Amino acid sequence: MAIQISHDAPNSLWAATANPHPQSSVFEGEVFCDAVVIGAGFTGLSAALKLVEAGASVTVLDAQDIGFGASGRNGGQVNPMLPFVSPEHLHKLVGSTYFERLTEASLNSADTLFSLIKKYKIDCQARQKGWLRVDHCRKMGDVAWANAERWNQYGAKMMPVAGGELASLSGSQLYQTGIVNPKGGAIQPLSHVRGLANAVQALGANLHGNSKVDALIQNDKGWLVKTAKGSLQCQWVIVATNAYSDDLINLEQSILPFVSIQIATEQLPKDVIDNILPEGHTISDTRRVIMYARREPDNRIVFGSHGEITRDGMLKGFEWLKRDAVRIFPQLADVNWQFKWGGKAAVTHDRVPHFHEPAKGLVAGLGFNGRGVAMSHVMGETLADRVLGKQAEDLPFPIWPIQKVPFRNIQLLGKGTAIKYMQFLDKLESTNFSRI
Numbered sequence: 001m002a003i004q005i006s007h008d009a010p011n012s013l014w015a016a017t018a019n020p021h022p023q024s025s026v027f028e029g030e031v032f033c034d035a036v037v038i039g040a041g042f043t044g045l046s047a048a049l050k051l052v053e054a055g056a057s058v059t060v061l062d063a064q065d066i067g068f069g070a071s072g073r074n075g076g077q078v079n080p081m082l083p084f085v086s087p088e089h090l091h092k093l094v095g096s097t098y099f100e101r102l103t104e105a106s107l108n109s110a111d112t113l114f115s116l117i118k119k120y121k122i123d124c125q126a127r128q129k130g131w132l133r134v135d136h137c138r139k140m141g142d143v144a145w146a147n148a149e150r151w152n153q154y155g156a157k158m159m160p161v162a163g164g165e166l167a168s169l170s171g172s173q174l175y176q177t178g179i180v181n182p183k184g185g186a187i188q189p190l191s192h193v194r195g196l197a198n199a200v201q202a203l204g205a206n207l208h209g210n211s212k213v214d215a216l217i218q219n220d221k222g223w224l225v226k227t228a229k230g231s232l233q234c235q236w237v238i239v240a241t242n243a244y245s246d247d248l249i250n251l252e253q254s255i256l257p258f259v260s261i262q263i264a265t266e267q268l269p270k271d272v273i274d275n276i277l278p279e280g281h282t283i284s285d286t287r288r289v290i291m292y293a294r295r296e297p298d299n300r301i302v303f304g305s306h307g308e309i310t311r312d313g314m315l316k317g318f319e320w321l322k323r324d325a326v327r328i329f330p331q332l333a334d335v336n337w338q339f340k341w342g343g344k345a346a347v348t349h350d351r352v353p354h355f356h357e358p359a360k361g362l363v364a365g366l367g368f369n370g371r372g373v374a375m376s377h378v379m380g381e382t383l384a385d386r387v388l389g390k391q392a393e394d395l396p397f398p399i400w401p402i403q404k405v406p407f408r409n410i411q412l413l414g415k416g417t418a419i420k421y422m423q424f425l426d427k428l429e430s431t432n433f434s435r436i
């Protein structure tokens with residue numbers, strides 16, 4: 001049965017403005033293929049793309065719509081860095097070999113993504129105009145540039161920016177110092193994930209929404225993948241379910257899901273928007289409860305941060321978000337915030353993305369720690385490389401066992417309080433830091 005795929009992110013700017021959803025159908029019947037990809041987000045679809053390019057027969061299944069997860073909901077900021085302040089921190093966690101590979105892969109991740117978009121002519125408002133990271137306090141201003149210089153030794157190409165120049169680039173008078181990463185940029189994420197899906201289908205892969213995988217059974221031919229209406233026999237299974245992971249292979253317990261929320265303005269008149277991010281940079285700050293924002297080609301501002309989900313599944317935190325947006329950009333005091341939405345992303349306990357191979361023919365990749373727009377594509381390609389025969393020890397990611405995050409339940413229970421405490425610390429540090 002052919003169905004139109006819709007997008008369940010109520011009141012999202014992306015859903016309102018994205019290119020049409022790809023045609024898809026609920027998976028039914030019995031099928032043989034080389035690989036089944038579970039999860040139709042950036043990770044799963046970029047893995048599928050590389051596999052079909054190489055001639056493999058591939059089926060992609062998603063429990064919901066294509067792009068339903070974080071890939072269709074995120075801030076679309078292409079930030080080519082893992083979230084480690086210093087290179088030494090990452091080195092200590094993964095050792096020399098993987099430090100070099102992960103550093104190279106992450107610093108090149110924006111180029112990887114923009115090249116893919118160009119190659120497949122994906123229409124997603126892609127722009128590589130730089131990422132402005134502003135320091136919320138003096139202490140951070142002191143350490144951030146020292147660390148950026150160390151990352152530059154590995155090819156990061158970041159530049160310091162301060163004072164009047166920073167105020168002009170950002171449109172905010174609040175910051176004294178910051179860093180420009182010229183490789184950063186932005187995409188319309190839902191258009192991008194739909195563009196990836198179209199490319200995958202055009203090359204011959206089968207794509208099925210509303211087709212949740214309920215069970216994986218290993219047998220002498222590889223894997224039997226079961227959904228409510230059918231089954232697939234394949235040699236390889238790729239699990240790309242990130243923060244929407246369940247207990248299928250126990251991935252859920254290996255990450256902490258965090259909620260991120262966003263608001264977007266109506267289209268703004270020139271005199272209101274003109275000096276906000278005039279050169280098209282994306283912006284984020286160094287607070288624990290981070291802000292990230294961007295200016296749209298149709299003159300809207302999109303602004304995001306951490307949020308919460310209530311017990312009855314409602315997103316929470318939008319009022320604080322609006323106040324924070326106006327604190328940073330007072331020009332937005334009287335605007336109408338037309339859209340609000342959010343979703344779940346995945347944090348690993350060590351902040352390194354995790355590649356797993358828990359059994360022969362079964363691989364998974366997740367945990368991008370807020371940098372998944374670019375890094376999920378690197379992970380997707382890596383998963384595909386493994387399926388295509390690359391040796392496990394030659395991959396950019398170390399292979400981790402699937403392990404429960406230490407004190408996970410306590411961390412989940414205390415999340416609301418932790419956010420409030422982090423906001424308190426951020427505020428304390430930021431006091432007396434503004435330029436005017």
Ligand SMILES: Cc1cc2nc3c(=O)[nH]c(=O)nc-3n(C[C@H](O)[C@H](O)[C@H](O)COP(=O)(O)OP(=O)(O)OC[C@H]3O[C@@H](n4cnc5c(N)ncnc54)[C@H](O)[C@@H]3O)c2cc1C
Pocket residue numbers: 038039040041042043044061062063064065066067068069070071072073074075076077078079211212213214240241242243244245246248259260261262292304341342343344345346366368369370371372373374375376
């Ligand atoms: C609001 C928000 C803002 C963000 N902003 C940014 C940003 O600006 N920059 C950045 O770098 N990162 C950002 N991120 C993170 C980034 O979006 C993610 O890291 C990335 O999209 C993860 O992609 P993915 O394909 O691995 O997972 P997802 O896109 O989450 O896809 C997982 C899919 O798996 C499916 N699934 C789960 N279980 C099953 C099953 N049993 N059977 C079949 N399908 C299943 C789900 O339905 C889902 O569609 C943000 C995240 C959120 C939520």
